[in-house]
Amino acid sequence: MDDELLNLLRSVDTPSVCNAIEVAQGQRGFNGFTRGTMLASAPDQVMAGYAVTAKIKALAPPDETADVIRARRMAYYRAMSEGPKPSIAVVEDEDFPNCIGAYWGEVNTTVHKGFGMSGALTNGVMRDLGDLAPNFPVVAGSIGPSHGFVHVTELGTPVKIFGLIVAHGDFVHADRHGAVVIPPEVLPKLGAALETMFAAEKIVLEPAREEGFDFEAFEKAWSAFEKART
Incomplete structure (x- = not known):
């Protein structure tokens, strides 16, 4: 991952990335994004x-032995600590939509941030709002007070988060709007695509912010915008 591109991606919101992917692909129809409202x-x-x-x-206690559960938990933390950087923890709660286990709280966000990770994406529960590790954003399905009988069931397998399938190693961009998986062939083109998209948007935005903007000015700007956008 190029540092310049990474810094750019960290400076723009997920809707911009979603649009820029279509610019890079030269067509509409990209569907690698979450559905519904996340927190x-x-x-x-x-x-x-x-x-x-x-x-x-x-929701329920594990039906495996304590040794098995502990070994998988330690394997989980090892995987999180050793994943390629920058990295995001993407954790599916299999109890969805009836999730109760607030896996993401003060302890786990602090641990994962300590591993050098950039954030967490989950369809499950977060808690300890106000006490989460700073600069470690969590995008989750809900907020709740209990950890229930939370335990790790799988590692490194594809997961489903609000309709989005994420495989281990996929490049993810997420914020308060949800998340996208950026196709690997698009990543090298994304910086230029974002520049192209922002330039096209200015064709409408700049006239619309000027005094005296009216329908005639809009129609002229929109015509130019349609020619420039994907």
């Missing part, structure tokens, strides 16, 4: 990085 622990923060995937459950 953001830090609405002004963005996360971008390679997915380290896992699955959890919390």
